[in-house]
Amino acid sequence: DAGVIQSPRHEVTEMGQEVTLRCKPISGHNSLFWYRQTMMRGLELLIYFNNNVPIDDSGMPEDRFSAKMPNASFSTLKIQPSEPRDSAVYFCASIPIPTYEAFFGQGTRLTVV
Amino acid sequence: ELKVEQNPLFLSMQEGKNYTIYCNYSTTSDRLYWYRQDPGKSLESLFVLLSNGAVKQEGRLMASLDTKARLSTLHITAAVHDLSATYFCAVVPSSGTYKYIFGTGTRLKVLA
Numbered sequence: 001d002a003g004v005i006q007s008p009r010h011e012v013t014e015m016g017q018e019v020t021l022r023c024k025p026i027s028g029h030n031s032l033f034w035y036r037q038t039m040m041r042g043l044e045l046l047i048y049f050n051n052n053v054p055i056d057d058s059g060m061p062e063d064r065f066s067a068k069m070p071n072a073s074f075s076t077l078k079i080q081p082s083e084p085r086d087s088a089v090y091f092c093a094s095i096p097i098p099t100y101e102a103f104f105g106q107g108t109r110l111t112v113v
Numbered sequence: 114e115l116k117v118e119q120n121p122l123f124l125s126m127q128e129g130k131n132y133t134i135y136c137n138y139s140t141t142s143d144r145l146y147w148y149r150q151d152p153g154k155s156l157e158s159l160f161v162l163l164s165n166g167a168v169k170q171e172g173r174l175m176a177s178l179d180t181k182a183r184l185s186t187l188h189i190t191a192a193v194h195d196l197s198a199t200y201f202c203a204v205v206p207s208s209g210t211y212k213y214i215f216g217t218g219t220r221l222k223v224l225a
Contacts, residue, residue: 042215045215056210103158
């Protein structure tokens with residue numbers, strides 16, 4: 001298995017533009033989590049899915065953020081419109097039951113200018 | 114709200130020395146995880162602790178879990194430079210929400 005695959009690895013965009021981050025989890029894993037990492041706030045849980053169903057999106061900072069998981073092998077995190085304060089590294093993590101050990105993707109470094 | 118706190122936040126230590134990183138959490142849980150992150154890299158799983166009293170060891174690192182005290186420790190024995198990284202603990206509450214919350218992280222620097 002290639003592990004968790006995120007794309008793009010780096011994204012530079014202008015304020016106001018729409019940004020879509022993508023994640024392909026490990027096959028057979030039941031849960032998928034999206035995190036945001038910054039120096040100031042550490043690792044923040046944004047949203048997570050169990051069996052493709054969103055369970056808790058209370059960490060999504062604003063309505064500008066949305067996430068979907070249309071099937072077991074793909075998830076997206078969308079920011080529309082983007083703002084400079086959204087600049088961060090965004091990770092998705094694929095998690096199997098029952099160990100619940102998280103396997104992280106390489107992350108997407110987002111810079112909004 | 115579940116809170117996961119680590120201390121210290123920063124740790125600078127000499128090679129060959131021993132030290133312990135602490136992870137405290139605020140709710141009932143019997144699942145705790147330790148991860149390592151190198152600068153500019155992703156997080157890598159180190160230990161999975163799934164019961165009270167669990168102890169795991171890998172090389173110079175040993176992790177333990179005390180669910181009654183809501184405390185996990187990551188002990189470093191005879192530190193070497195290659196252990197320099199940021200270490201995170203993460204907790205999944207027993208409430209059944211499966212909300213995976215990470216601690217603040219401990220940035221470890223081992224000096225030669």
